Amino acid sequence: MEVILEKLIPNVMDKLPELWKCTGQTLYMMGLSGIISFVLGLAVGVILIASRRGGVLENSVVYNVLDKLINVFRSIPFVILLASLIPLTRAVAGTAIGTKGAILPLIFGTVPFFARQVETALAEVDDGLVEAAAAMGTSPVGILFRVYLKESIPALTRGTTITLISLMGLTAMAGAVGGGGLGDFAIRYGHERNQTDVTYVTVVILLAVVMIFQGIGNLIIRKTSH
Numbered sequence: 001m002e003v004i005l006e007k008l009i010p011n012v013m014d015k016l017p018e019l020w021k022c023t024g025q026t027l028y029m030m031g032l033s034g035i036i037s038f039v040l041g042l043a044v045g046v047i048l049i050a051s052r053r054g055g056v057l058e059n060s061v062v063y064n065v066l067d068k069l070i071n072v073f074r075s076i077p078f079v080i081l082l083a084s085l086i087p088l089t090r091a092v093a094g095t096a097i098g099t100k101g102a103i104l105p106l107i108f109g110t111v112p113f114f115a116r117q118v119e120t121a122l123a124e125v126d127d128g129l130v131e132a133a134a135a136m137g138t139s140p141v142g143i144l145f146r147v148y149l150k151e152s153i154p155a156l157t158r159g160t161t162i163t164l165i166s167l168m169g170l171t172a173m174a175g176a177v178g179g180g181g182l183g184d185f186a187i188r189y190g191h192e193r194n195q196t197d198v199t200y201v202t203v204v205i206l207l208a209v210v211m212i213f214q215g216i217g218n219l220i221i222r223k224t225s226h
Helices: 002-008 010-014 016-051 060-075 078-084 086-093 098-123 127-135 140-151 153-176 181-191 196-224
Strands: none
Touching (some): 016 140, 016 153, 078 086, 078 098, 086 098, 098 153
């Protein structure tokens, strides 16, 4: 088997340790920035749905400020966002390169996207359920947790899956500008040195990770849908 692989993907076989290292870097970037983005994005999305017009904690000022900030950050291409955040990244992480330097820009690029996914998911909750909970004396915070979040688990799972797949694309883009990971690996060897087998194997690994995320997401959706 090893002989066959050396004939099919010789450049990859020569760089297996580095390939596994870069794969680990990509998973690390996705894991850390994904967890932080999930918490922050979920919080922002809940605040948006609560403070919107007719929301359980209606506040037009809070809603408009968050809404505009999300629109601003979502409109900035990620490569430009990476460059513009270099001073802040250096101040927070101590470096603006490598996987460590990519985490903060990944969070800034992901939180607005996921917050919109959360807002959309929560907005799909039947207003009748909210009104019924309010009529029974449930507090606004209780409505947010017991009605909005509980009833939106399938939709939130779908949004989380989409966000993770989008985040993987951002990690690859970060690699293109020195962020490390599979994107950096594919650019340095697959593109700059024209080693096409490196590019193809990198794509296969990324596709495998996407399929795993999608499969887990679909399973959760089936288990929580009613």
